[in-house]
Amino acid sequence: MGNALRFLYGHCCKPEAADSDSLGPHGVSSANVGVSALARDIYHYEINSQVPEGLGKHVVSSKKAQSNWYRKLSEAWRQAKPPPITAEEASRLVIQTLKRHQKADVEGLLAFYGLPLPHTLVELSTGAPTSLPEGLKFELQTLPVDAKAVADGDTITVYVSTMDPRESASVPRDVQIATVERSKARAQKNYTKADALHKTIIDSGYRVLNVQNQEVLARKYRIRLRGIDAPESSMPYGQEAKQELAQIVQGKCLRVLVFDEDQYGRSVGDIYCNGIFVQESMLKKGLAWHYKAYDKRPELEKWEKEARAKRVGLWASSNPEMPWVWRKDRREGR
Structure with missing residues (x-):
């Protein structure tokens, strides 16, 4: 997992010269706030056991509880094969990992990273066909x-x-x-x-x-x-x-x-x-x-x-x- 997190951090989260108005709450461009920012913060948590500054404004639980979330997310990311790439994939991982925690905390964490909230996700039922459909050229x-x-x-x-x-x-x-x-x-x-x-x-x-x-x-x-x-x-x-x-x-x-x-x-x-x-x-x-x-x-x-x-x-x-x-x-x- 460390390699995947370092890749996302190195390629998506490197600070670039930009107007402050174009930056999200994590110091990266708004387009990159999401999976890359979450990967960066999990990576930093594994190094120094610190949760990101500013998260407390979005959630109701204590810093000790927040630390517990990042420990769980770190483990979940390690086990995910493949790890999340899209915002939806990252959102689903957070929701599944923290499903026993308060709704306000889970939604606050997702909002902090600009990730889709639970009610905006759709369940997809149809995978690729196992046999060739009629009329296929x-x-x-x-x-x-x-x-x-x-x-x-x-x-x-x-x-x-x-x-x-x-x-x-x-x-x-x-x-x-x-x-x-x-x-x-x-x-x-x-x-x-x-x-x-x-x-x-x-x-x-x-x-x-x-x-x-x-x-x-x-x-x-x-x-x-x-x-x-x-x-x-x-x-x-x-x-x-x-x-x-x-x-x-x-x-x-x-x-x-x-x-x-x-x-x-x-x-x-x-x-x-x-x-x-x-x-x-x-x-x-x-x-x-x-x-x-x-x-x-x-x-x-x-x-x-x-x-x-x-x-x-x-x-x-x-x-x-x-x-x-x-x-x-x-x-x-x-």
């Missing part, structure tokens, strides 16, 4: 996803290594030649030529990516999440939907089951991330609509209804606008 196993590849709450760009058996036989010859020539140009430090060759590769729908210090030729796929429609970026909750999807997939290798291709050339499919069905998560958090016109699966309808009943996400609004209606109005100049 093909399956993709992606390379780790860059958060910048998320266009909005229902569209993402992924890359698949050409070492994959499905891809290896279909790489265009001009791409193969450009890849070899680019490698030679880089070895000769002719970066202008190498960049020009990479542009040729990119224009052909491929890209050379650095994966664990190895250059990998990969094919690009644009994926449209099947059965859901998230708010457009300029709509209410559009940015929240995009950020949520990015948080789920960032740095992860995805399993994508492709069923169709839409009018924009995107592969329409179901996405699974570490066993999580991404569409289920987006629907239950109220960050997407069930796209009934294109997908009749009853479970998608059920998950949307659950979010509506809880008034989470976009359902907090009394009459949220449907994204397909919003797009139609914009096309017609309304």
